[in-house]
Amino acid sequence: MAIDMTPDITPDRLALQVREWLATNWRGVDDREWREKVVLAGWAAPTFAENAYGLGLSKSLAQVVSAEFTAVGAPRSCQDLGPGVVDGWVRMIGMAVARYGRPELRAEFVRDLLVGDADGGLALYSEPNAGSDLAGLQTRAVLDGDHWIVNGQKVWSSGPLNSTWGALLARTDEDVPKHQGITFFIVPLQQPGVEVRPIKQITGDSEFNEVFMTDVRVPAGNVVGEVNDGWRILQIVLAAEREWLGEYLESIGRPKEAAGEDGRTLAPIADGAADLVRAARRAGRTDDSAIRQTIAQLHTWRLVHQWTTERLSSASDSAQSQVAAAALGKLASSRILHSVGRFKAQMLGPQAMLYGPDNRTGDDVNREMMNAFTNSVGGGTDQIQRNIISERLLGMPRGHTPDRGVPFRDIRKGTAQRNISS
The missing domain is CATH 2.40.110.10 (Butyryl-CoA Dehydrogenase, subunit A, domain 2)
Structure with a gap:
């Protein structure tokens, strides 16, 4: 089936084409044949260029593709937008190779990454x-x-x-x-x-x-x-990593829960706070006004983080908006992750000091608090994000850099090897 991807295609027309393609090709089995079909059709990474197994779609149109695949339970679409670990490699490295790699590298590496033959690196x-x-x-x-x-x-x-x-x-x-x-x-x-x-x-x-x-x-x-020219390529990769980290790490720390232990469901807009409400219910502190206020504050941070990321990601593909979405989003998610971890530990009380498989609840909270530091360090520390925001978005002056303009050969540097794993 030929896909008609005109430059001015409408969301409705695109949705119809995806629906028709799925009706012809999806047989309910996520095997290699299916993965190759998705990649060759361009659905696996639709924001990539056509010469890199994509369709050159905007992010908003790519979401139309994702919605149609989700509606029939078909996997492997829109890996360039997904929050999973494998999607992260596609969004970071796959995107860089798709844009800047040589034709032979694009043809082999991007395809293998989308099909799953180069899964993770x-x-x-x-x-x-x-x-x-x-x-x-x-x-x-x-x-x-x-x-x-x-x-x-x-x-x-x-x-x-x-x-x-x-x-x-x-x-x-x-x-x-x-x-x-x-x-x-x-x-x-x-x-x-x-x-x-x-x-x-x-x-x-x-x-x-x-x-x-x-x-x-x-x-x-x-x-x-x-x-x-690797430093320029790295900035593009790191921006994608920061955006992905902000989505991925917060999503795995916040499972959806439709109801608490007493069976009461949350209003639809508040189900993103279900883990916080459940922690308060377990502690018997849902009537504590200070606790309720903290839940509302953390939930508000989550909502604003989600809305800001969506707005900056869909408003423009300019470098400025990408830097804003990446640096602001990653810094916001770092604050949320640490604050939510502290809140859950507070609700758990002394049990939060327990660790290991024999103390599952305490173990989960401990791991959530410790894993929050992954977001604070990986992809650039919180301090680096603040520097990016101050210099590139707010226009504040850069700090003093004595080695600026000096050939690397002439810069004093450390030479000691460190063996951290031993």
Whole structure:
């Protein structure tokens, strides 16, 4: 079935085409054949360009596609807008490769990511001596024929231990200022010279890793954007990550609950506060005016965060609106996550000090409070978000940067390796 995607297509016309396509193709089984059909039709990432398995739709039109798939229970559409973990990689790395990758890389990597063959990767950005000052990174990539040879160490790399690919920032020129000599790569990880060590977190999980690379080979065609233009590509990726983190981490900490333990349901507009009301009911404190006021405040923050993100995301695709949605959204979600965790611990009382599988309620609250720090650090710390908002949105002056304009080779830097996982 041919899809007629004219530039001025209306939501109703688009919905009809999606409905007709689903009637012909959806058979109720989410297998590889189905995933490939969705990708080749352009429904898997409809905001991507047509030369990257998309349809070039706006976000608002893509939501029409998502609604039609949801109506019939069909999965795999609009991964470029979804809140799940796999969707996050599509929204961050898939989008960057779709826009700036070479044709061969787009054809292979974006397709594999959408189908599920390249499901999840490692974000190889931060280093022991380059965290918030990420532009000070020292991992080096040197061109050798049709490959780049990479040596260096990364840390706090999020992603599964057995990842097949990584999104790598490496220095390719030391004779220019630090922001200008960085290149963005897609690096194959299943090769000699790559050692991935999991980092044990306070929750007991190991969602982050440190990665050591020794003479790792990266095909020259795996550069995203241009050589030495990686910092610009990274800003686009980080904006997408911050937007996704703000949606994902808050959504997993707030399961929908239609009713409390006493069977009373919440009004539709308030069901987003169901977890807070349930915590108060368990503590027998729903009649406490201070507790009710706190619930109302936290619920209001959630609503405003949701509305602001939707408004900024749909109003424009300009760089300014993307920065606003990303930085403001991530900072707001960080405040919400920490505040909700504290509230639930307060409602639970001494039981909130218990941890482990034998104390499920206390364990859940503890994990929620500790996981809130993931949003405060990952994708740029809360302090970095405040700097972005003050400088790029409010126009306030930048702080003093003594190494601005200085060739990276001449900047004083730390050189010690750190083994966090050992």
